[in-house]
Amino acid sequence: MKKCKSWVRKKVFWENMEAFGSEYLYLEYNSNNILAKGTVLFTNKQKAYQVFYEVHLDKAWNTRQVKIYVDDEKQKFLSSDGCGHWFINNTHIKELDGAIDVDIAITPFSNSLPINRFDWIKGEMRKFNMVYIDIPSLELKNLVQHYTFLDVHNGYRLFKYECLEYKTTIKVDQLGIVVEYPDVFIRHV
Template sequence: MSSLTEHPAAWTRTDVPEGLGLGTLLPEPDGHRLEAGETVVEGEERFFTRFTVRTDLAWTTREVRAEVLSASGPESVTLRAQDGHWTDADGRPLAELVGCLDVDVAATPLTNTLPIRRLGLRPGEHRDIAVVWIDIPSLRVRRVRQRYTRYPAEDGLERYTYRDPLHGEYRLSVDGNGLVVDYERFARRLRSDA
């Protein structure tokens, strides 16, 4: 993963007129850290998002902090998890999130890496999971059911579909690190000559 530290992945959003995201995976002694940011311009709406996700060595989310800067000013949300039990920044339990092992920050496709790495699906397998969904830019938090299905690799990339009841089904292609290269109707990774 050292190449990701030196050259973070960049995505262009394909679902809005202007959107650019940047993210990286960083190894830590007791797990992994995802760092990402995104700028979106859609009509009169303009916002910048930055988030950090910390996981254990098995890719289970332990902490997430998401920040948004928009016309209404800066806002943030911090959540912590242990054994599928979530709390807010003040330590209050969030009963509706019990059992969620992953977080999905609705910004860059970087957080799709979490269930892809954690589940370790083989081609032909699928898994239904409950995740903590953080809407961007509102920072509303909710529990969402998602299904990941893995397909045989094509053109050197792993293939998945992602489905949830809020947004429908999308095809994903990912590299060997589990990072999204193409996310149908949402984002496409920018290539680098470096």
């Protein structure tokens, strides 16, 4: 398992090219835990949305707690034991068993979670069960995703990402944060 850096604060800004919008992410991690706070603004051409999320991780990048707010109308709070068991209000959600990471539908930060939990070898493919969180409905699914470490190019790591019938190649920086997710997200800072 990959170890966390000693202390990092990072601010990131992505443009969402698929659904007109953008995201501001504040990421802070130290030797004990990692905190990600995101603010996403987007439209699906019928309605505009404002989404806030917090993801609390342990030092090994295991998701421990997720809080999501959609506008001021909906919210979802999840917690995990870090071993693949999920809870809402201390009630075990068996359908999510086996998932360590979350995939919040409207943020590329979700890709950083499985990528940063491991040291990767070129050509290595890993399968992950993810707690997929749909936005704006906040519906939950246990979804299988695959990541393959392809190469390093100009200091960026390239990963093949696969989920259901969808495939793409994402580019991440040295901290494992998405720089480019073709035709969906592009990072500006």
